[in-house]
Amino acid sequence: MAEQESKVAQLLKKHEQDVLQKWLSYQMSSMTWRADLMKESDLREQSREFLQLFIEVSQQSGPGADAAAWKSAKEMLAEVSRSRAMQGFSPSETAMFVFSLKQPLFDTLRRELNDVEELSREVWSTTTLLDKLGLYTVEAYQQSRESVIARQQQELLELSTPVVQLWDHIVALPLIGTLDSARTQVVMERLLEKVVQTGASIAIIDITGVPTVDTLVAQHLLKTVAAARLMGADCIISGIRPQIAQTIVHLGVNLADVITKATLADAFAVALQRTGARVTRVGVKE
């Protein structure tokens, strides 16, 4: 059984260059070849490497015996999928890298094996193997796309919470959009980091752009205020809309210990006053 299974490997070794050439030309003439995304030399290198790994994988037979070869083949395919996902290949274009090997491979088998039974057996075992590897490619592609999405979500989260310095010792955090627990946590950490960096004694959290505030978010805001106070900075919450004010009272959230102002301008005025600065008009004609 072991000898028969390695027939493909034997044949492949013998005709490696020939198979590789045919495979390459097949890949490049196919509909799924993306000359705009990838260089021919890269494709050549990847194909050569995969073919060699495939020979190793198909050489060893029996369950468990092929662990090492499998591992390196899978690693290689994961790398190919990752780079193609980045380059903008579609899942099927990526999977075709593996599946397109079937044609030159089966051509060789058909040419070299005369016994019909042996041929069909070899074709079957080879196609099973290639299908597995092809599916693995799709899976790896999917995974790398998911990690890209996760990273983008994180970036979006960070982009959407800019902490700006308004004046000496005054920073502000204009919040826009819905606040959920995860986002509020990121916001909280960034604000406190910025307070340390700038040595700001007052932080204004402006929630003019926040449509609704629920109990959880209100509590997160209160926690931020409490944490800032532990570090030695005061928070002012500004831009509380009438509906939100109603909700807060209705929910029974205690904002008694927090300075709240209707607008960011009011909050800024208080902050300036507290830090010992004053705004005056100059050069205004009476």
Added chain:
Amino acid sequence: MVVLKDESAPIRSSIDVMRVRQIVREWAVSLGFSLVDQTKVVTAASELARNTMVYGGGGELRMEALNSDTRRGLRLTFSDQGPGIADMEQAMKDGFSTGAGLGLGLGGAKRLANEFAIDSRPGQGTTVTILRWNKL
């Protein structure tokens, strides 16, 4: 879920409590926890280790690094052979303490962890388990 590694540490003295903080920090760092998550899990460990020492008359910490498909976690189990907890509901309340503490230990540790379990019967010791996942 797979246990990547596990280790035990004794809790007999306040020096041991300090060592628990150090080693839990090391594990949290190696699991890729963010600074805030590290601080939370180390603080929870400190509270529970002190409970084990003060109320349980000493005991042991077992640490396990967990791995699931999408995240990694740190599971800490504190066990002692002490007198156990008679009134669980009361023990979990903030501000309740039979000792010199502030009574924030159990409730606080629960709030700092993602998962929390406690098993205790009078005369049979106490086991507290917390689990904190790494935010990915």
Added chain:
Amino acid sequence: MERIPILKMGRVLLVTIQVDMHDRLAMTLQDDLTERIVQDRAHGVLIDISSLEIVDSFMGRMIANIAGMARVLDAETVVVGMRPAVAITLVELGMTLSGVKTALNMDTAMAMLMASFADKEHFNGGSQG
């Protein structure tokens, strides 16, 4: 025995906690500080915790105790430089240290103490005149 050093600058005592303390060391610091407040006739205590990577409920309570005892002894306490991660965790733990003054850095802390000393002088002067 192991101790955390207490420095004196005029009427201000300065403590810098640089390493993680075990509980007994924290208790010793609490005792030492109250003693020194009386001995040095200090009006202010600065506790720099900017090196501390964690503050749990025990250490939090110790800080609150020091501030409370100092107040009784007519000295004001300012906790300086708590890290963001520590502050977030303490709040989650349920400790807000209300009644304890806090400052971002030594400069601000010193300015706070000086301002409150000036108020005191003013008050004392006023009551005498």
